[in-house]
Amino acid sequence: FNSVTMADGAEIGVIASGVGYQYAREALGDGANFLKIGFSWPLPRRRIREFASKVKTLWVVEENDPFIETEIRAMGISCFGKDVLPVVDELTPAIVARAVLGKEPAPGREGEVPPPNRPPLLCPGCPHRGLFFPLSKKKDVIVTGDIGCYGLGSMPPLNVGETTICMGAGFSAAIGFEKANEKAGRNRKVFGILGDSTFFHSGITGLIDAVVNKSRSVFVIMDNRITAMTGQQENPGSGRTLSGEETVALDIPKICGACGVKDDNIHVVDPYDLKASAEAVDRAWAAEETSVIVTTRPCALLKNVQKERAGMKCFVDEERCVLCGACLKLGCPAISKRDGRIVIDQEACNGCGLCVQVCPKSAVGKKGES
Known part of the structure; x- marks a missing residue:
C-alpha cells in the first residue's frame, strides 16, 4: 500500500x-x-x-x-x-x-467538451426525498440539518435546511433556534433533522434536552437502516454488528418514548407515501409539544434493495404530460426535461414512485412492481 x-x-x-x-x-x-x-x-x-x-x-x-x-x-x-x-x-x-x-504549474490538457454541471443531489429513489418534498412546501419553518445524506436536501429544488454544523446539531441547534425565536417574538416552527445512525451517535441527548426543556420543535429521524453517507456501515438500528453478525436492532420510536416524547406525538411513516408524509408533517407542525417523525425506508443503494427493485421503473406517458414540471420539483436526478419533453432515465430510475404521486395529470406510470 x-x-x-x-x-x-x-x-x-x-x-x-x-x-x-x-x-x-x-x-x-x-x-x-x-x-x-x-x-x-x-x-x-x-x-x-x-x-x-x-x-x-x-x-x-x-x-x-x-x-x-x-x-x-x-x-x-x-x-x-x-x-x-x-x-x-x-x-x-x-x-x-x-x-x-514558487511558481504556477504548466497548463494541463484542456478537453474539447466541457464537463457538465453536476450539482450534489439526493440519489434516485432516496427515501429522504419523500419527507423533504412536503416539508419544502412549508414556508414558515426553520430546518436545522445534520451530517449525512439528508444534508443534500438543502440543495435546489427542495431547499430544505438552513444549517449543517456537526453530528447531533440537527437536534440541539433546533432547540436553540426555537428559544431564539421566542425571545425575538417570531412564530416560526423549527424542524430538526438527522439520520438513524446519527440519532444513536449523538441525537438521543438532544432529544432528551428538547423534552426536558419543553421544546415545541419537530425532531425528524430519517431511518434508512444503514450509515449511508460514509460507506454503508451497520449501526445499532440495522440489526447487524460491524462484522455482519445478526444482533438486536434497537427500536427508534420506543427510544423516543423512553426519552419522554408522548406516543401521540411520535409519527412513523413510509416516506415513499407522500400523503402519509405530508399528514405527519402537518400534525407535527401543529403540535404544542415535542414531536418526532420517524421515516422508515432502507437506503436505495443497499444491495438487497437494488436487487428487489431491479425491474421497477417509472415512465412518462407523453400524450398525457402537459410539461407542468411538478415531477421536476422532486429534484430526482433520473428526471429531466430534454428537447421539450419530460424524460425519466431508465438506467437511473429504481421505481420509488414519488413522481407518480406528484403528477397532477397521471402522466407518470410505474412498471415492474410485484
Missing part, C-alpha cells in the same frame, strides 16, 4: 496520501521524489525515515488538518507542510506548485 518513486536529480521529497498525492504528482511531476502512503495508520515510520534521509527538502501534502505532518514532526523529522499550504478548502495542483516551487 505504501510506495516510493524516486526521480533522477530531484532534491525535493513529498510524502502524501490520497488526493493530496494526486495533486502533488500532477504539480511536480518528475521534479520530486514521492512516498505515497496508502495505509496511513499505523504510519510506516521506518520507510518515512529512510525516505527523508534521501532528500534535501521534505514536504507533506495533505488536505485540511496536518495529521501525517504532525506525526512526522513528532518523529524529529524536519518538513514543510501547513506552515505554507492552506489548512482549509481543497488543494489543487496550482496551490501545491505555488507552495513548493
